[in-house]
Amino acid sequence: MRISDSLILDRPEQTFFADPALDRAFGVVMALATEVYVQRDRVRALERKLEAAGIIDRADMDREPSEDERQANAEDREAFVEGLMINLLGKQQAKGAS
């Protein structure tokens, strides 16, 4: 079953904000938040299994990372942040028709 199978086409949308765009955008946020929590739950389950199998030490994983590890992650972290925040600048990445 696809989500689109349950879409009702002949009823008006209930909206709660002055701009319906916010109603819909917040729907995207909550759907993403649900996905994030599902992934978080799976990672924790995986960690428990790995610890039970003697492969990882969760207390060790929970400790503050070393400076070396933080630096090793820096490039990935900055790319992540740039990809997220650059949307706020309102700049085009391809020449638009005008």
Place this chain on the structure above:
Amino acid sequence: MDDRSFVAAQDFLLSSKTFWTKQIYEDLKRIYEDAVARSGETPTTPADVAAILEGDTLYRYFAWLERHLQRLKYAGRYGLVPYHDERRSVLAPPLRDTGAELSPTLEMPSYYRRVDIHQHPGGVFSDELDGYVYERGARSTTPLMGASHADLHHRFTDLVAAQDAERVLYGRILDMGCGFGKSTQPFHEAYPDARIDAIDLSGPCLALAAHQAPSRSSSKVRFRQMNACATDYEPDCFDLVTSTMLVHELPPGEIEKLFAEAARILAPGGRMVHLDFHAIDGPFARFMHYGHGLRNNEPFMQPWAEMDIHASLSDKGFTNINVIPFQEAEGVDLKNHAAWRFPWTVIQAELKTGG
């Protein structure tokens, strides 16, 4: 979808609803009370409350979350409907031979078809797995009650039975709108020797009720597909007619028919007891409750809440009519509850002897 992901997503949505029930509701109430204090005028109607709150940003999020957390719960990627649909081949076959007395040709009323109650896509009657979907959804209808939600039905049954300490009055019981049987079993436990008929419009819910009933082999309980407003029972054939969370789902004209039908099939002196939502304390609670009805696809909350029950029941031959707030769980303060709650109410009456 895998079971773990489904449970994690549903737990996330329930935790979000719990935050809504407590923190957001409490903050909203404070905003309202502060605004009232500043204005120096006391709101008396839901429209007065709307004038204060409807432009407030937190209220907008409150309303959005009330509607859309329910949508995500039922119809999101990890919703109840797709989850059960993926398990159809396992879940459906046992529901096809349960002993429930189904009437496949029974016409579903237009009000029932027109709105998908509780935002359950297709309503609770159109898919053979709807009983499972409804049952799973009902577990998280009242976030703060958690696992004690089932206790609500026992508390209601205890209240009814408390007025019949010897357990002698009710040998014939009708449970109207029994759904998946959540209200029927407590009555069977309280009155094991009574003949109980449990009826509902929804065939899928009745099939699940019959499938799950511990008393499945008991000849004392029957699950029958029927419109509670127009049953096939002879006059005077029940001692107790009851329902749980049924009446508010009916338009006013159907409620009148429901009460009239109860009067017709009750024996003289018999009792009618409904657990529903009606006693609402103040315009703020009323505004919230009416909004809940609209946002949760329960469009008859308001007309039912404003109905003159005493007049309606008196006209139909009932007496000793009582409409009393109901404490759904131990410790709930009916007057000063900090968190959002339903206005639980018991409506009870007796059919006049010779009436």
